[in-house]
Amino acid sequence: MKHIDTHIRSIKKLLLLVVVAAGIILGIGLSITKCAAEPEQEEVNVQDEDSYDPTKEYLDVDKKFKECYLMVRAVPESGFRANQIPGEENDKSEELSNGQILKGIKRGTYGDETYYRLDNGLYVNANIKNVEPLTEYIKVNGYLAITYISASGINLRSWADFDADNVVKTVYVGEKIQVKAKVLTEKGVSAYITTDDLYITSDTRYLNDYTSIPEEATTQQDKKKDKKDVSKKDYSETTSSK
Numbered sequence: 001m002k003h004i005d006t007h008i009r010s011i012k013k014l015l016l017l018v019v020v021a022a023g024i025i026l027g028i029g030l031s032i033t034k035c036a037a038e039p040e041q042e043e044v045n046v047q048d049e050d051s052y053d054p055t056k057e058y059l060d061v062d063k064k065f066k067e068c069y070l071m072v073r074a075v076p077e078s079g080f081r082a083n084q085i086p087g088e089e090n091d092k093s094e095e096l097s098n099g100q101i102l103k104g105i106k107r108g109t110y111g112d113e114t115y116y117r118l119d120n121g122l123y124v125n126a127n128i129k130n131v132e133p134l135t136e137y138i139k140v141n142g143y144l145a146i147t148y149i150s151a152s153g154i155n156l157r158s159w160a161d162f163d164a165d166n167v168v169k170t171v172y173v174g175e176k177i178q179v180k181a182k183v184l185t186e187k188g189v190s191a192y193i194t195t196d197d198l199y200i201t202s203d204t205r206y207l208n209d210y211t212s213i214p215e216e217a218t219t220q221q222d223k224k225k226d227k228k229d230v231s232k233k234d235y236s237e238t239t240s241s242k
Contacts, residue, residue: 052084052092058123059086059108059115069137070116071185072100073130073159074166080130082122086110094122098158098166099197101137101181132160136184142211144177144192144200154206156198160191168198179211 072080081093082102087110096102104116107126114126124131148154153170155162160183171177177200179192191199192211202209 052090054121057106057117058110059106059117060110061106061108065104065107067103067105069134069183070102070104070124071132071134071159071183072096072098072102073132073161074098074164075130080124082118082120082124084122086115086123087113087125096124099160099193099199101134101183101193102131104133133186134183135186136182138182139214140179140182140192140211141214142179142209144179145208145210146171146173146175146177146206147208148206149173154200156194156196156200158198160185160189160199161187162189162191162201171200177207182211 075096075098080096081089082096083089083093102116102124103119104124105119106117107114108117109115110123115123116126116131117123146154150173153172155167156169156171156177157164158166158168177192178195179200180195181193182191182202183193183199184190190202192202193199201207
């Protein structure tokens with residue numbers, strides 16, 4: 001009988017050890033699970049901190065920059081995009097195409113790169129290979145009549161660079177080309193933009209120019225001219241009073 005009691009006590013001790021061991025293992029498992037979950041929570045927080053803020057200016061702005069029109073050029077096969085945050089693509093990024101006209105309202109640096117901020121709030125890399133500033137952009141009405149007699153004709157291009165490999169089609173003597181704007185690039189290239197968003201020379205040795213500037217555009221240009229004239233007048237009166 002004594003032998004049986006001893007055996008029962010041994011079994012109870014063994015069961016107690018099993019219960020304790022199970023508790024330890026369960027505690028370790030919960031601790032590991034908690035530790036594994038923490039980095040995931042931290043990653044979500046970082047993403048929230050880096051999310052787009054429409055009220056934030058991301059650029060270290062160049063205060064000397066004056067807003068201007070920009071021409072997209074030489075878009076690589078991988079594409080060229082305007083983004084909500086400079087250099088960071090997301091589902092709100094906009095794909096840009098050769099010859100597309102943008103309006104830059106600010107320019108500045110973000111990280112090690114220079115960007116333009118566009119009038120739609122997006123940012124585009126200011127690399128001159130892909131974005132060229134325009135010193136002139138004027139909306140026009142009318143057409144060009146091709147007068148150049150040659151088997152080679154006059155080339156229409158995807159952006160205003162007559163030395164680039166960017167020919168889209170060719171037009172010949174007698175054809176009339178409807179145009180909507182005239183540009184002058186920072187590199188000195190003068191061209192018209194057709195209603196099909198292609199570029200053609202403005203050189204009258206090759207064509208007759210039947211374009212006109214819309215009244216609205218003329219009024220805006222006159223206002224700018226008047227503003228400059230007033231500034232000059234004010235300055236002249238100030239200097240003469242001295």
